[in-house]
Amino acid sequence: MRxxxxxLVGATTSxxxxxxxxPLALLLRTVAADRAVQAATVEAQSLSSLVATTDRAALxxxxxQLDANSPAVVTLFLADGSVLGAPAERTPLVQLGTLGGSESAAVQGGREIVFAVRDPTGDAxxxxxxxxxxxxxxxxxxxxLLLGALGIGLLGLSLAVADWLGRSLVRSTTDLAAVSHRLANGELDARADPAAPAELGVVAAAVNGLAARISELLREERETVADLAHRVRTPLTALRLDAEALPEPGQAARIGAGVDAVQRSVTQAIELARRRGSGPGAGRAWSDAAAVVHERVAFWAVLAEDTDRETSVEIAAGPLPVALGAADLGACVDALLGNVFAHTPDGTAFAVRLAARPGGGALLVVADAGQGLPAGNAALSRGSSGADSTGLGLDIARRSAEQAGGGLTLGRAVEGGLEVRVELGPPDP
Structure with a gap:
């Protein structure tokens, strides 16, 4: 912009x-030429009266004397052919003067002016x-040279003013962009300067209003999530009491473990909502992917056994540090395994593989022997589902992968069903 x-200013000023x-330079040259011609004309005309009244010697x-003091070269041609003053040829303009005419014309090297006069004898x-x-x-x-210097000075002055104006606009634009990047990075307290020049001030005020609105919406979201989670705790407590009252200890323990898992998820939702409002970098954590995946697979193994599902588990030896907290990684694994149980019939085998990723991090693969995913990658869209579910499972896994600096891809598994590959990046040093 600068x-x-x-x-633009340089071209316009030029x-x-x-x-x-x-035009002013041309006018100056014309004025100078007219001044010189007029001075020579006046001096030459001063000889007219002397030619008619003065003798040859005085003339x-x-x-x-006139030729010596005048900037012009003065010559007097007399009727008898004699020439007084500076020697000169009888040019066509001089010949015209002998006929009684007075003229002025541009010739090579300058300008020639002639006047017809009469000597004492009446000859021309x-x-x-x-x-x-x-x-x-x-x-x-x-x-x-003076006009050129004036023009250069005016051009330099206009460029200096334009540069000052450009710096102020660029500085305001850069500051506004920096505030936008800070807001994008989660610094919701960042504000732009509404005193920026012209329309930039209007944009800055709009950005400040947008930031305030975002902060308000996030606060309302945190309060809503916290309130919802708090309300869920009451029926969970009642469910726990009912589970403990069951006569069969194994069944009571299993239902109690499920209630505990739901309780943990509720607590994690509250903590996540709080972390989102804690500024940039909030919620950044790391965990051992091997330990978390092993724990969650062990949790789902009980349900897999009850539904006659053959399970293949290949987990690399830990630790495998990834840039994702244990709670978020556990929710990701639960979402993927929950999809297997929800969208495949009982008896469908599945496999869980976890390996180290080159360059750090881990690669998590969950594959099943079901019918696959006919909808393709469209299922990654939040809320998309073809099985009357919320459609949030794959989206939760995708967001977890992106939060860890990786990604999620879908494909056809060797077992014949759906294969979900989740790449998790390494934690920051």
Whole structure:
């Protein structure tokens, strides 16, 4: 922007200066030439009265003195053919003067002026004044240099003003962009300067209003999640009491473990909502992927056994640190395994594989022997589902992978069903 402003102002100022200075320079040259011609004309005409009243000797002396003191070259042609003053040829303009005419014309090297006069005997004579180019252009180069210096000075001044204006606009634009990046990084307390020039101030005020609105919406979201989670705790407590009252200890323990898992998820939702409002970097954590995946697979193994599902588990030896907290990684694994149990019939085998990723992090693969995913990657869209579910399972896994600096891809498993590959990046040093 700054360079474009300088180019625009420089081009505009240059055109204005050219349109103003070039005609002025030509006018100065014309004025200088007219001044020299007028001075030579006046001096040459002063001889007219002397030619008619003065004798030859006095006239020769007068012509000689005038030629010495005048910037023009003065010559007097008499009727008898004699020439007084500076020697000169009888040019066509002089011949015209002998016929009684007075003329002025540009010739090679300058300008020639002739006047017809009469000597004491009444014969015709001619006064010739020649003004050289040096006299016609006297003072013009200096005036042109002054005009050039004036033009350069005005151009420099306009560029300096344009540069100052451009710097202020660029600085305001850069500050506004920096505030936008800070807001994108989670610094919701960042604010732009509404005193920025012109329309940038309006944009800054709009960005500040947007940031305030985002903060308000996030606060309402945290309060809603916390309130909902708090309400869920009451029926969970009642469910726990009912589970403990069951006569069969194994069944009571299993239902109690499920209640505990739901309780943990509720607590994690509250903590996540709080972390979102704690500024940039909040909620960044790391965990051992091997330990978390092993724990969650062990949890789902009980349900897999009850539904006659053959399970294949390949977990690399830990630790495998990833840039995702244990709670979020556990929720990701639960979402993927929950999809297997929810969208495949009982008896469908599945496999869980966890391996180290080159460059750090881990690669988690969950594959099943079901019918696959006909909808393709469209199922990654939040809320998309083809099985009357919420459609949030794969989206939770995708967001967890992106939070860890990785990604999620879908494909066809070797077992024949759906294969979900989740790449998790390594934690920051």
């Amino acid at each position: 360079r474009r402003i300088l180019l 055109l204005v200066l050219i349109a103003f200075l070039v 020769a002396l007068a012509v000689q 004579g001619v006064i010739r004044a020649f003004v050289p180019d040096a006299q016609l252009n006297r003072g013009v180069p200096g005036a042109w």
